[in-house]
Amino acid sequence: MPRLSAQANLLKLLLEPYLDSIEYEKEVGTALDAGAGPGVLTSFLVKKNPNLKWMACDISEDMVQYCKLVYPKVDWKVSDVRALDYPDNHFDFIFNSMVLIHIKEPEKALKEFYRVLKPGGKILIHCPNDKTFTGPQVLLDMVAKHATIHPADRFVMEKVPSIMEGLGFQLKHRTDFIASNDGNDDKPIVEYPKIHLGMMTGWSMMSFMGHPEGMQELYSQLQSEYMSNRVKFTIKLETHLYQK
Numbered sequence: 001m002p003r004l005s006a007q008a009n010l011l012k013l014l015l016e017p018y019l020d021s022i023e024y025e026k027e028v029g030t031a032l033d034a035g036a037g038p039g040v041l042t043s044f045l046v047k048k049n050p051n052l053k054w055m056a057c058d059i060s061e062d063m064v065q066y067c068k069l070v071y072p073k074v075d076w077k078v079s080d081v082r083a084l085d086y087p088d089n090h091f092d093f094i095f096n097s098m099v100l101i102h103i104k105e106p107e108k109a110l111k112e113f114y115r116v117l118k119p120g121g122k123i124l125i126h127c128p129n130d131k132t133f134t135g136p137q138v139l140l141d142m143v144a145k146h147a148t149i150h151p152a153d154r155f156v157m158e159k160v161p162s163i164m165e166g167l168g169f170q171l172k173h174r175t176d177f178i179a180s181n182d183g184n185d186d187k188p189i190v191e192y193p194k195i196h197l198g199m200m201t202g203w204s205m206m207s208f209m210g211h212p213e214g215m216q217e218l219y220s221q222l223q224s225e226y227m228s229n230r231v232k233f234t235i236k237l238e239t240h241l242y243q244k
């Protein structure tokens with residue numbers, strides 16, 4: 001949860017100018033944060049759009065229990081995005097950030113988003129694509145190996161536009177944010193759509209790749225290279241706005 005919260009606080013810096021530049025439901029209606037995690041972005045969205053009726057869900061009971069206490073104004077529910085516990089044609093806006101890369105059968109979630117959105121409703125999908133990493137070979141090797149171990153598809157964003165089109169969605173807007181580790185650790189530099197993180201912040205965002213069984217060797221090699229040679233990387237965070 002602390003890593004997810006730190007990550008969400010960085011994303012807020014990019015999402016702020018982005019959300020101000022696109023047209024999505026801002027004034028009235030019902031909105032869902034689908035896969036809300038620690039609720040940091042949910043509360044940011046609520047503050048930006050206080051007139052919407054906000055609901056949020058996550059598959060993790062712990063996350064939802066915590067969020068209910070900390071953000072009581074939001075209507076929280078434990079729900080799997082692949083079988084959403086909400087009626088048809090219910091929402092004007094859905095926000096789905098950093099979730100699709102974690103789930104098996106993501107097409108089921110996209111189908112559910114179509115079902116629960118009202119006609120004309122919009123969905124913002126925001127997720128990294130590990131194929132867009134740039135950096136030295138040792139980093140690319142670790143990312144590639146991690147993708148083979150990860151239970152879901154780390155490149156899912158490549159498929160999303162065609163699945164969405166097949167479901168009947170229209171792509172209204174697309175921006176690929178670019179995160180790099182050539183900024184400073186005190187305060188990330190935002191040059192929208194780029195965010196320059198510090199070296200250590202960049203490393204902390206990748207630490208999860210060292211956890212799965214079989215990753216330790218490549219992770220240690222990269223760590224030693226990273227700390228001694230100031231390894232530089234970039235990654236795209238794809239951001240798609242669709243309308244039903």
Ligand SMILES: C[S@@+](CC[C@H](N)C(=O)[O-])C[C@H]1O[C@@H](n2cnc3c(N)ncnc32)[C@H](O)[C@@H]1O
Pocket residue numbers: 004007008034035036037038039040041057058059060063079080081082096097098099102103
């Ligand atoms: C990386 S976090 C993103 C949290 C938040 N959306 C953000 O951007 O800060 C991914 C979240 O997706 C949730 N999640 C994973 N699989 C899910 C599923 N099938 N249905 C709903 N939530 C899911 C996880 O529990 C986790 O809280």
